[in-house]
Amino acid sequence: MRAAYIEERGPADVIRWGELPDPVPGPGEVLVDVLAVAVNPVDTLVRSGRFPTPLPFPFVVGRDLVGTVASAGSGFAAGETVWCNSLGHEGRQGATAERAVVPADRLYRLPDGVRPEEAVAVLHPAATACLALFRHGGLRPGETVLVGGAAGNVGSALVEFAVRAGARVLGTAAPRDHDHVRSLGATEVVDYRAEHLAERLAALAPDGIDVHVDASGHNDPRTAVALLARRGRIVLLAGFADEPVLPVGPLYVKEGSVRGFALSHATAGELAEAAQRINRLLAEGGLRPRAVEYAPMSAAAEAHRRMERGELHGRRIVLLP
Known part of the structure; x- marks a missing residue:
């Protein structure tokens, strides 16, 4: 061959x-x-x-x-x-x-x-999004999710899965991508370069963010922790070379958690679990x-x-x- x-x-x-x-x-x-x-x-x-x-x-x-x-x-x-x-x-x-x-x-x-040629393009981002939200983020219906980089491959999948799970989804993306992110079901989309971004997101989620996932590759733990709801979860899945400072005090006061996640370490059982969700969404046209x-x-x-x-x-x- x-x-x-x-x-x-x-x-x-x-x-x-x-x-x-x-x-x-x-x-x-x-x-x-x-x-x-x-x-x-x-x-x-x-x-x-x-x-x-x-x-x-x-x-x-x-x-x-x-x-x-x-x-x-x-x-x-x-x-x-x-x-x-x-x-x-x-x-x-x-x-x-x-x-x-x-x-x-x-x-x-x-x-x-x-179509096989279309499906293969989404399999890796979809599995990443699925396991980040459910296995590592513990997402439950009615919670609020913030997706950073919501217009990208992983970000779009995060929005779709979270919306289908009954979550309220906020996203950050470039203005040219706002319509796309909203079409996936996001409630609000904010320009990631906007002035006072943290304040704008806090106003959109007055009770805090339950699951924070940034797929852009640029992690900002200080802002993420400030936005967290009590017992909120931050899932890290991008930013290979990042070494930001984690604000430990505010994190433990909120009883929050930070969890790193690399799809390459997922078990066969976890991947099979994600595959069921992926296939359901693919079959529904997502x-x-x-x-x-x-x-x-x-x-x-x-x-x-x-x-x-x-x-x-x-x-x-x-x-x-």
Whole structure:
């Protein structure tokens, strides 16, 4: 088969496109013919070595795929359309290949009527949002959620999941994106560059924020803690190099909590739990990507370069075999 792979960690230039032996499924694994693969920021961290994880070389890059079952096994029938969003780390080969072997407990059926090329673009952001809100944020109906970076890939999914769960959602985004965020169900959207931003958000949530999740990559614990309701929760899921100061006094007085969350550490059970919510929302017509670029798998190195240069601005790159 043809695949995008590396033989050592390093810059995007180490990615090669060429022939590798066909993968062979073992017990509890399923062979999948790949239809589409998404390119995620975490893929660049794994490839470069910034996110340390065991890699078998030659290592196929990529985390998420949608494909069809090549041969029946482990409860899946040949020809079923399936997806996975947890390949390419912890010793598992990646997704950017014509065929991939997927552990059956990490493989899920795609709902009927959902286009594989669109679905693959949202799987990673959706799982991040879902686990951040429910597993780590403990979101309950009627609570108030603040989503920073609400127009981005993860931010949009956060808004959709929170609204569907019966929460009141506030978001921050650039003015050009306010209509989009409101279309997802947000009650109020504020320009993240607005003067006196904290005061404006406090006025919109006089009883405080129950779950604070900032997907923008710029964490401001001082403001987040000031906005928290009693026993409010801050979930950290972005800001790889951030080292801000945490105001401990106000946090403990409010009985608040701060929890870090990286999707790469989610268990198979947690991912399966999120997959059920993701599939329900996909089947209902939600979680559709705003902007997708399509390219061949042979362009994986250039896709990584563009992502690392910050050129995508919320667009998703989907690679096709």
